[in-house]
Amino acid sequence: MNDHDSLKYLTGEIRKFTEERDWDQFHTPDNLAKSVSIEAGELLECFQWGQDIDLQAVSEELADVMNYCLQLADKLGIDPGKAIYDKIQKNAVKYPVEKSKGRSTKYDKL
DSSP states (O other), X not given: OOGGGOHHHHHHHHHHHHHHTTOGGGOOHHHHHHHHHHHHXXXXXXXXXXXXXXXXXXXXXHHHHHHHHHHHHHHHTOOHHHHHHHHHHHHHHHSOHXXXXXXXXXXXXX
């Protein structure tokens, strides 16, 4: 894996960017969680009026969401790669292939 693709590298770049601007004072866990939600709303707005998708706008909004997610994980000492992997493993138990393949049914209704 290229260093520029790693979550650790990106988290360090985000931290550096934030520190250079003295913005960490504003990045409390609750403010970062709010920012994730706000940016997710902006991402959703890219799909609001149909199928004509501006991939550049989607890419930028998706980057904003991921940026705030990485900042929140960093602030709380959560390893985002491990958190994602652990959640995949948990979901594999909740959604076994033989019961969930090709279905969008929630796990408690399978």
